[in-house]
Amino acid sequence: MFRKVLIANRGEVACRVVRACEELGIISAAIYSEADKQAEHVRMADEAYLIGPPPVKESYLDIHSILQAAKDAGADAVHPGYGLLSENADFAKKCEREGITFIGPSPEIMELMGDKIAARKTIKKAGIPVIPGIDQGADSAEAALEHSEQIGYPVMLKASAGGGGIGMQKVSNEQELKNAFEGNKKRANDFFGNGTLYIEKIIENPRHVEIQVLADQHGNVIHLGERDCSVQRRNQKVIEESPSPFINDKTRNKMGEAAVKAAEYIGYVNAGTIEFLVDAQQEFYFLEMNTRLQVEHPVTEEVTNVDLVKWQMRIASGEVLHLTQKNIVQNGHALEARIYAEDPINFFPSPGKITTLALPNGNHIRHECGVRAGSVVTPHYDPMIAKIITRGKDRQESIDQMINALENYHLEGIKTNIPMILEVLQHDIFKQGMADTSFVTETLRSANV
Structure with missing residues (x-):
């Protein structure tokens, strides 16, 4: 070690x-x-x-x-x-x-999976379904228009080197594409140093479900079940949970097998996440691979009792992954909410000094917090300051615990997105497990500023 x-x-x-x-x-x-x-x-x-x-x-x-x-x-x-x-x-x-x-995969694998076009081609070769689209970049608006006509509108304009929703935009017709292309190309270049864009078909109102994998240097690969990350605002995740309330056991098993197959095919080592979009018929399509720890990793840890960060370090030091697929059992249900230093009305960043911070306590409440009372939230960095995770014997208990915890989350001095999170948790569509990636934008109008 x-x-x-x-x-x-x-x-x-x-x-x-x-x-x-x-x-x-x-x-x-x-x-x-x-x-x-x-x-x-x-x-x-x-x-x-x-x-x-x-x-x-x-x-x-x-x-x-x-x-x-x-x-x-x-x-x-x-x-x-x-x-x-x-x-x-x-x-x-x-x-x-x-x-x-470097505690993570090899640079070569990072480059392969970091280029969304190359990743897409590779995963297709592994025999895993990908979203219908064009396996090449569009270097001009004219090329993008040609690709979109081949696929059929609506389409998603995406940054090849991107992530976090940057350089990504849904376009429904030729004029929208013309208007969107140059702006997204510039944003992709500014954030990632690569302005290459590509086009994929829109999967209407999908679920965003991802599979956590662990792989060691000795050829052992397992998955640790799924996380449902469908509650998003502008392609940024807001609430994550495990297991997914939407997919059935047959789909769950097929997705887990596909994720392991993908990791084995590319020779992946360390912790990684295979992200999928799932349609209403539970057909799933590869979206991307994140070659790192995920923000939402705690929900997987809570339901599997596997410490992913410790295993990252053990694997990087050469230790054999002694966990087998049979060892991995999901128990209960876990939710995670991301706490941002944002004005809940206009979602502008809310920098400043935290004057009061009193976190709720409970047997099944977990905090991942990067601040304390007296901390200064600066405008220089991402506004996410903390996460709160709850676990219950079932989904409803986990939701009830989260609502109670957020209502007793005492933070003063800056504004946060907690009111929006509570609105999501208390909405019938979310409580019924029916929230897809369009839920926040189309249902919570207050969150679509």
């Missing part, structure tokens, strides 16, 4: 990795920008290293500064968390060159 791990991230995920290191007897080394000197992850870690000024490109995305911190710390491994550099193959390669283990 590693002696010391540098955590190349911030906020609640950095706190999560610190805890895992502590439980494994590993020294944790945090990094921080000048804006994060008093941050919770800095306070929790055994050591902390300043890497630059507040702007993310000059700190948490500065590979040179982060590697220098790793060398100064004497770290033998780097955990990238999620977001930031977690799927940056160049960062993983440079860690390797410095003799530092």
